[in-house]
Amino acid sequence: MSTATTRGVRVEVRSRYVPEHSDPPRRWVFAYEVTIQNESEIPVQLLARHWVIEDGEGQVEEVRGPGVVGQQPRLEPGEGFRYVSAAPLTTPVGAMHGSYRMVPDEGEPFEAAIAPFTLADPDYLN
Secondary structure (H helix, E strand, O other): OOOEEEEEEEEEEEEEHHHOEEEEOOOEEEEEEEEEEEEOOOOOOEEEEEEEEEOOOEEEEEEEEOOOOOOOOEEOOEEEEEEEEEEOOOOEEEEEEEEEEEEEEEOEEEEEEEEEEEEEEEHOOO
């Protein structure tokens, strides 16, 4: 699990290997569950995402886009938002990190960090 907090927005990520959607040695699929919690005192809205995905051979792919899973959630103080997504890799290990573009009701937009986390086929690691 990875955790990062930026200006009161806490982002936690848990990842897992999804063997039923994978096809080694060509493709490994990893699911990741993200929990975004607004621990600040003002509402914030997630407008965009930026992911940096690196496979086990050092190949990097960047993904940018509006919102997450088709939504741009607005979080009141104390509220959270959880979603699950997936990333395919051509190697059995990799890593991801990134940020969410957050816009508070008061103040300037900011990038909420997504701390690095590992994507790994547990059979490959053993």
